[in-house]
Amino acid sequence: MVNQAHDTMLLAASPWWRPAPGAALVVRGGRRLTGNYPISGAKNAVLPLMIAALLTPHLVTLRNVPASLDVAVLSSLLVRAGVGLNWSGDRHSGLSLTLCADHLDPTRMDGDLVGRMRASVLLLGAVLGRCGESHLPMPGGDAIGLRGIDFHIAGLRAMGADVEIAGGIIHAQAPRGLRGAEITLPFPSVGATENLLLAAVLASGTTVITNAAREPEIADLLCCLAAMGARVRGIGSSELTVEGGRSLTGAVHTVMPDRIEAGTIACAAAVTGGEVVLQHARADLLGAAGSTLAAAGVELEAAETGLIARRSRAGLTGTDFRTGPYPGFATDLQAPVMAMLATADGASAVTETIFEQRFRHVDELRKMGAAISVHGRTALVRGVPRLMASRVTATDVRAAAALVLAALGAEGDTVLDGLDHLDRGYDGMADKLVACGALVNRRDA
Ligand code: EPU
Numbered sequence: 001m002v003n004q005a006h007d008t009m010l011l012a013a014s015p016w017w018r019p020a021p022g023a024a025l026v027v028r029g030g031r032r033l034t035g036n037y038p039i040s041g042a043k044n045a046v047l048p049l050m051i052a053a054l055l056t057p058h059l060v061t062l063r064n065v066p067a068s069l070d071v072a073v074l075s076s077l078l079v080r081a082g083v084g085l086n087w088s089g090d091r092h093s094g095l096s097l098t099l100c101a102d103h104l105d106p107t108r109m110d111g112d113l114v115g116r117m118r119a120s121v122l123l124l125g126a127v128l129g130r131c132g133e134s135h136l137p138m139p140g141g142d143a144i145g146l147r148g149i150d151f152h153i154a155g156l157r158a159m160g161a162d163v164e165i166a167g168g169i170i171h172a173q174a175p176r177g178l179r180g181a182e183i184t185l186p187f188p189s190v191g192a193t194e195n196l197l198l199a200a201v202l203a204s205g206t207t208v209i210t211n212a213a214r215e216p217e218i219a220d221l222l223c224c225l226a227a228m229g230a231r232v233r234g235i236g237s238s239e240l241t242v243e244g245g246r247s248l249t250g251a252v253h254t255v256m257p258d259r260i261e262a263g264t265i266a267c268a269a270a271v272t273g274g275e276v277v278l279q280h281a282r283a284d285l286l287g288a289a290g291s292t293l294a295a296a297g298v299e300l301e302a303a304e305t306g307l308i309a310r311r312s313r314a315g316l317t318g319t320d321f322r323t324g325p326y327p328g329f330a331t332d333l334q335a336p337v338m339a340m341l342a343t344a345d346g347a348s349a350v351t352e353t354i355f356e357q358r359f360r361h362v363d364e365l366r367k368m369g370a371a372i373s374v375h376g377r378t379a380l381v382r383g384v385p386r387l388m389a390s391r392v393t394a395t396d397v398r399a400a401a402a403l404v405l406a407a408l409g410a411e412g413d414t415v416l417d418g419l420d421h422l423d424r425g426y427d428g429m430a431d432k433l434v435a436c437g438a439l440v441n442r443r444d445a
Contacts, residue, residue: 013075016067016091020423021442025416025430027407028439029389033274035436039262039281039306040066040427041255043397044332045217047119048194049224049255050074053099054083054126055201056228058250065095065255066427069420070117077113077120081105081127091428104130111137111168117424121149121191124172125199128161134172138165147355151192155183159196159203180205180244188213188238188325194221201230203244212240215326216285220256227251259285260332261426263293264401266309267340268433270298271409275310276436283307287327292337295319296344318346318383323354335361335402342370343409344383351378361399364392368406368414386411394418397425404429408438 007019041064050071053060065071075085075097084100106127114120114137127134139149153163153170158181161174180203185192193213200207212218214236222235228251231243262281269276283290283300293300296319297312318341323331331354341348342365352358359379362372367390371382389412394400400422407414416422419442422429430440 009076010072013079013085014072015087016095017072020419022444023417023419024443025404025419025422026441026443027404027414027416029387029407029410029412029414031272031408031437031439033269033272033276033408033433033436033438036277036279036305037265037432037436038279039257039265040064042066042217042220042258042260043068043070043425044119044190044215044260045220046071046255047074047117048122048198048217048221049253050078050097050099051119051122051126052198052221052224052228054078054101054104054123055130055198056248056250057100057102058248059098059100060228060250061096061098061252063094063096063252063254065097066258067091067095068425068427069423070119070425073113073116074119077110080110080113081108101130106131106133107135109136114138115140118147118191121152122195122198124152124170125156125195125197128156128172128174129178129199129202132174132177134170136170136172138168138170149191151185151187151189152195155181155185155192155196156199158183159199159207178203178244180207180242182208183210185209185211187211190215190218193218193240197221197225197232197240197242200242200244201225201248205244207242207244209240210238212238213325214238216256216259224251224253227253257281257285260330260398262286262307263289263330263333264336264405266293266298266300266307267336268405268408269309270311270316271340271343271405273311274436275308277303277306277308279306281306288321288324288329289333289337292319292321292329296337296341298340316340316344316383318344318348318381320349322351325354331355331358332398334358335398336405338372338379338381339365339402339406341381341383342372342406343386346383348381348383349378350381353377360395361402364399364403365406367392368410370406388412389414391415391417394421397421401426401429404433408433
């Protein structure tokens with residue numbers, strides 16, 4: 001829960017940020033969504049991009065920055081570490097952020113703020129590369145699984161860093177600088193790939209990361225690093241090569257559109273029987289989720305401004321899928337798609353392979369009448385004709401979106417608690433839904 005001292009601190013670093021009015025969302029079900037829904041810059045791209053700006057004393061400008069709570073929290077964290085931030089634009093026309101890390105202080109990482117988001121772990125590689133030392137409290141993030149950082153640490157050690165964890169702080173040092181290394185990841189971890197790329201850019205020599213994650217957010221990071229003067233090869237592939245040792249310049253980079261927000265709102269359009277233009281959305285970023293949505297009866301049609309999403313004439317049909325590293329089905333879409341399948345015709349088997357505890361939305365969906373049973377890593381969803389409104393609680397960012405989606409298609413007024421989770425990951429989702437005809441209000445819990 002965000003307290004008043006936090007509010008003041010967040011506002012100081014992100015003037016566009018407003019403390020959320022009320023901690024619960026009331027969603028009236030049964031209204032068709034129609035109209036334009038602008039897809040924001042991607043949450044999971046912007047956070048690494050903001051941290052990449054720490055690699056240079058020159059100005060880095062990011063365009064299409066989403067106005068989300070995670071961005072505000074990271075902004076606060078960076079300001080405390082001596083980074084200058086300059087915002088322009090506004091929430092409606094789009095935010096731009098210019099970062100200036102000419103006075104970065106590696107000893108000033110606020111433990112409380114670091115503990116509020118997983119992406120802060122990327123400060124380890126970037127700050128170590130830039131300053132030769134990094135002292136980072138253990139990162140937080142959603143409670144969706146163990147979320148180890150052993151691959152990150154092993155990779156940094158291979159690049160010559162001394163890394164110790166003491167008193168809840170990760171101390172990493174490389175007084176004579178990092179050196180390039182050949183690193184094979186045991187699993188294509190998104191965070192470890194990003195952390196090691198950030199460390200490799202200023203290391204001496206060449207780093208090769210094999211079995212690297214291929215998520216589009218990593219390609220976005222690499223494009224920005226290349227614009228800053230880094231020499232990188234293999235963008236979009238599972239073998240990434242970085243020739244380090246060059247000092248970086250500034251750059252201007254536009255954050256990619258959020259593929260998870262796009263997939264989620266496509267499901268919302270289908271669930272409500274509406275038709276929504278997902279402005280700026282790109283079908284090519286959806287990976288396997290694109291064909292799963294098609295099989296389930298969600299039509300995505302290319303339009304001039306993005307994609308048009310609607311339910312197919314045949315209606316929604318139960319469909320099996322399993323999450324996997326990109327281009328597999330994104331784990332971040334698992335909960336929203338499951339919420340949609342809860343009222344599809346027939347059964348679906350949903351298997352989660354990335355995180356061990358990412359079925360916490362199931363109990364909440366059951367409260368709304370969904371027929372879902374969990375068997376290890378697979379959830380069996382039997383479609384019911386409709387869900388019924390209930391009081392439900394979001395336990396992570398994607399569970400929050402899934403419950404909003406379920407509520408939009410349900411009968412009656414659903415009350416959703418745990419709204420911080422929705423605010424963390426989505427830029428104005430409630431307002432954008434209202435603009436498409438939804439009846440959604442925030443109120444005190
Ligand atoms: N893992 C380890 N050791 C490591 C690193 C990862 O065991 O050192 C394991 C994790 O425990 C997990 C699996 O590997 O079981 C995958 O983790 P990964 O590192 O790929 O995920 P992440 O970097 O922690 C990012 C996104 C997640 C998204 C995943 C997978 C950010 C800030 N987070 O997490 O986004 O689900 O990649 O695509 O980019 C979300 O947005 O809701 C979210 C959780």
